[in-house]
Amino acid sequence: MAPANLNAEDLAHRILDGNRAALARAITLIESRKPAHRAIAHDLLTRLLPHSGGAHRVGITGVPGVGKSTTIDQLGSNLTAMGKKVAVLAVDPSSTRTGGSILGDKTRMEQLSIDRNAFIRPSPSAGTLGGVAARTRETMFLCEAAGFDVILVETVGIGQSETTVADMVDFFLVLMLPGAGDELQGIKKGVLEIADMIAVNKADGDGARRARKAAAEYRAALHIMTPASPSWTPPVMTISGLANESLDKMWEQVESHQQKLNATGELQAKRSGQQVRWMWSMVEDRMRALLHDSPAVTTLLSNVEAQVQNGQLPASVAVEQIMSQLLTSLRAE
Incomplete structure (x- = not known):
């Protein structure tokens, strides 16, 4: 709850000073x-936007049980030991019935x-696409303005969360389990296409041989695909988050990727494109909210949906009726 006397200018100054509470x-x-909080938030983001953009933005995904949190915990600790400030934005799956969230990342x-x-911020997905928290992008900007050097975004590893997170980070890491290479773990081709790196986790002890075998199969799968960047x-490498094995080499790849894409101008172009797509995504969200916030439109929706479902009304005609009612409602405000 934001206090009544909260103002964006004061909050922005404290964030730039690295104040964790702020x-x-x-x-x-x-x-x-x-609405009142949203207005302050917009002012705050506008003030802090020029101070953002200086961090490594890394998305990390993988099936449940692959060891995302263990790997992030160890990787983040390695980075802070190197003198870096690390923020972890961990998005938990929310209940579709109650909106509740585990929020157990800490x-x-x-x-x-x-x-x-380090700063860990678990956020409930609140039913947004792919389980990605509605304000993860803004949170990332705030953390960058607060002086964090690395932003790690952990996805729930289900649905469309991978592609959504990949479109807000610079580097997208996909963690895999050993011993599942024969079936490629049922991984979608789309996830392989957006991966900047594949790391087979739990490659220690008895899992080392199976991890190497799985890594070889992933290399073969990637070999026949066109990379997203010509640079x-x-x-594909094997790691152990639990034993802290090869995490340093994994981070070297992240830095190498940023250096190469910075040199060609691809990184800035990528971020610019992400900003534009984010803008349109927010426009679509606001339009959807307008539809459901209007009592007149809400009443019409239930009737129109029933008619479309029963085959009494063409979907295209229903859309025209809904948009017409929305415009009428907006003009009346």
Whole structure:
């Protein structure tokens, strides 16, 4: 809850000074659906936008049980030991019935949760596409303005969350399990197409041989696909988040990727394109909200849906009726 006397200018100054309490309050503010809070949030984001963009933005996905949180905990700890400030935006699956969320990432990331140079923000997905928190992008900008050098975005690893997160980060890491290479774990071709790197996790002890075999199969699968960037061929490697094996080499790949894409101008072009697509995504969200916020449109929707479902009304005609009612409602305000 934002206090009545909260103002964007004061909050922006405190965030730029690295104030953790102000950062947490700002994130809560941008997640709020109250119109008054939304106005302050827009002002705040506008003030802080020039101070964002300086971090490594890394998305991390993988099937449940692959060890995302363990790997992120260890990787983040390695990075803070190198003097970097790390923010983890962990998006939990929300209940489709209650909107509830586990929000257990702080307990699953034991090292980072007590690290003074780390900031963990678990956010419920609130039913948004692919389980991605509605305000993850804004949260990322706030963390960058607060001086964080690395932003790690953990996805739920289900639905369309992979493609959604990949379109808000610079580098997209896909974690895989060992011993499942024969079936390629049923992974969608689309996920392979957007991966900047595949890391087969749990490659320690008895899992090492199986991990190497799985990695070879993923390399073969990637070999026949066209890379997203002419400057980067997605590598495949084996790691162990639990044993902290090869995580340093994995991070070297992240840095190499950024250096290469910076040199060609691809990284800036990628971020610019992401901003434009984000804008249109927000426009679509606001339009959907307008439809459901109008009592007149809501009443019409239930009738129109029933008629379309029963075959009494063509879908194209229904759309015209809905849009006509929405425009009428907006003019009346």
